[in-house]
Amino acid sequence: MHLQQANTSDWLSSSWHRSTEAGLKQRRLPEDIRLPQSILKQRRHQSSDLIHIVERNALPLFNQMFARTDSRLILTDIEGVILASWGQERFKEKLTSIALSSGACWQEQLKGTNAIGTAIVEAKPVSIIGEQHFIHQHRFISCSASPVFDHQGQMVGILDITSEQQQHDSSVQLLVQNMVQLVENQLLSHIPQGTTRIDLACEKSLLHSGWQGIVIANEAGEVVAHNQVASQLLDQTSIVGECIDTLFNRTSLDTPFVFEKQHLKQPTTKRTRSISASCDLHHGEQKIEHAWQQANKVIDKGISLLILGETGVGKGEFVKALHKQSQRKSSPLVAVNCGALPKDLIESELFGYAPGAFTGASHKGFQGKIRQADKGILFLDEIADMPLEAQCRLLHVLQDKSVVPVGSNQSYQVDCQIIAATHKNLEQLVATGEFRQDLFYRLNGLAFTLPSLQHRQDKHALIEHIHRKYAEDEQTICPHLMSLLCAYSWPGNIRELDNLLKVAALLASDEAQLTLEHVPSHLAQHLTSLAQDDHHKFITTNATKGTANSDLRSTVEETLLQTYQANQGNISKTSRILGISRNTIYRKLKSLGILQ
Structure with a gap:
């Protein structure tokens, strides 16, 4: 560049x-x-x-x-x-x-x-x-x-x-x-043979900024990659293949540079995978990015992770991304939903059982989820729903790093990373005796909370990203629907949003634009109520504040006119798309001089 x-x-x-x-x-x-x-x-x-x-x-x-x-x-x-x-x-x-x-x-x-x-x-x-x-x-x-x-x-x-x-x-x-x-600096992370990185700039204040030069060298000291700023600072189109010591000894005589040298302990591709996985999880939401960076620092250090957050915020996707990033990526990721298993079967499902251990048991026995996760990651979702008896057995597994199947006296050594998740308040459950305090401390190595969709700062970009997965050709989301989707509370979080956009995109497969009329009726009613509430607030606020909300008024009027014109003056269709009553639209169009 x-x-x-x-x-x-x-x-x-x-x-x-x-x-x-x-x-x-x-x-x-x-x-x-x-x-x-x-x-x-x-x-x-x-x-x-x-x-x-x-x-x-x-x-x-x-x-x-x-x-x-x-x-x-x-x-x-x-x-x-x-x-x-x-x-x-x-x-x-x-x-x-x-x-x-x-x-x-x-x-x-x-x-x-x-x-x-x-x-x-x-x-x-x-x-x-x-x-x-x-x-x-x-x-x-x-x-x-x-x-x-x-x-x-x-x-x-x-x-x-x-x-x-x-x-x-x-x-x-x-x-x-x-x-x-x-972007170019991140592309440098694709260089697996890089072992040394040198950052350079004309002055110290430019280091660690977008304008620093970056040179990557291999173990032999040969340059294997560099960014365009490095080319300009060194006044050479390409320095790939040059000896790094010779290069900087030569250039330092002519131009004073500020250098920072660091050894890359692992191939820089790891950083790229981290970026890609993190990008799949968010589109600028700093709380998720912070959690991602923290989790990446401890995932390979034997520290248990506890992920908190409402149902549907993406805890499972977060764990999948961590697994792909971790040193255990070649071993299995085994997920267990503790809330979905019957209480009388959860122990045999987790810890396995010996042949004929109980009525209905397989004559071959069962290895159990914990042993299946050996050398990999065991993801215990909805951990708060685990019965106290199973909690006790799990605590022994974490302490002894071994598991004894139901109906057996033989123990098996296991090495697995534990990640637990819940939407409940575990500390409160500990206080009421519904969750073991000692197990809570074992699981609570690094705890973080993923924000609900309602409170995410990247909702607009996230909605666009999910819509692109399902949309045909150049289909877009109309501005009014986008504003409603961003304002909605989303009790089902990302899972609810994903389902809605999948269905709506199919219903609008032949349309250039996704509108409120393509949204499933049960949710469209909620969005319509939201639109009417917002419209009522708009009228009330402007009546009391005069011209203080002129920008908002212009936006509402512009959206109304755009939708009205896009539907060739069809007031019924405009009403359905905007979620505003026909009488309100008539009244607004008359006030704008569109209708007599």
Whole structure:
């Protein structure tokens, strides 16, 4: 990645010349070249690591700066095909008029001068502001894009921020470059042979920032990877294969650098797996990220984990991700739902039983879940529902690291990592005598709570992520439904959200947009009540506060008009989609002068 751009007029003139040579006309909207959905899915799969890294490292920055603006963060492959985009849904709909959406190809020769296509040709960051676009219909937007390079200096994609023209300034280009640098630094984690990492910068304050140079060397002291900032600081396009001592002895004579050297105890791919797994769990929720980082530090240290949180918050998915990240990933992950097993069978299910140990027992006996988890991870979900008798036996297993099957005198050594989870208050159960205090202390090595969906800060991005799993083609969620989904309390948490979006996407499989009418009726009623309550609060608040809520009024009126126009003036359909009574819509449209 380049920190500085060449003279703007030079590359911009060249780009316009190339656009003319390609036969494009300024006043004619180019043909919409779009990949078939099947091929687009293949490309997304091929770039899945890059997409995950962007979601984890670039998207939180984008959301922080642009969440309330008409802007989109766009990721393309090296051919300019849009793989994914995030941001304002209303603005996304506007961009469909110029085919700036997933699957569309924005090569310069197809779309004329534009940030994505021109950044590919120039292989450097570019900003195209309004009138600088070659195609007239593109001039209502401004875009800043930067190539993403891998550790070998090969371009792997383009990261772009597109905004309404008046909302775009020079700081956007710097933000894009900072995002790309963070992404490129994470891509370095794919280098398994790296044993030494050197961070370098012109001054100490730039170390541990997005602008530091990073050089990875192997055991022989040869450079195996570096980021683009390192290339610029060392004034060499590529330093792969050079001896690291010779390289820095030579360059230090000319330029004063600040260095930090660290030995990589494990292959840096571990960090990448951590990022990918963590990204699957959240999209910027700091409480989950904090829990993830803590759990990763102790998962291989023989410390029991206790995961707290409401039903459906994703405790099971968290454990699956930890298993994939841990040193026990090649051994089994055995999950037991203690609340789903009959009390008279839980001991035989957990500890196993000898042949003929009880009536109905298999003549072969049963190994038991604990022995099945040997060398792996045993996940005890809903641990609070375990009977006291079974709690006592489990405590002995944890103390002695051995298990005695029901009906047997023989003990078997076991080595397994214990992870327990519950939605109940274990300390309160200990106080009432319903849970053993000594077992609680054994399980409570590292305890953390996963937040409910209602209290997560990344709900918007999470809803989009889950919807993309089930949506056909370019289906989007209408802004009004998105606002209702974000405001809903979600008593069933992620499990409830996932089920809703799966069903709704199927019901709307032939529609370009997911609306309230596609939501299953039982939940649609809750969302409708929520919408009516919000509308009532809106009317009441504005009656008492006058113009204090003018921005909110404008938003409500704009949503109403957009939905009314999108449905060709059909008030009944508008009422169903917005969850507002027909009388209220009539009254509002009259006040706006739409109806007489």
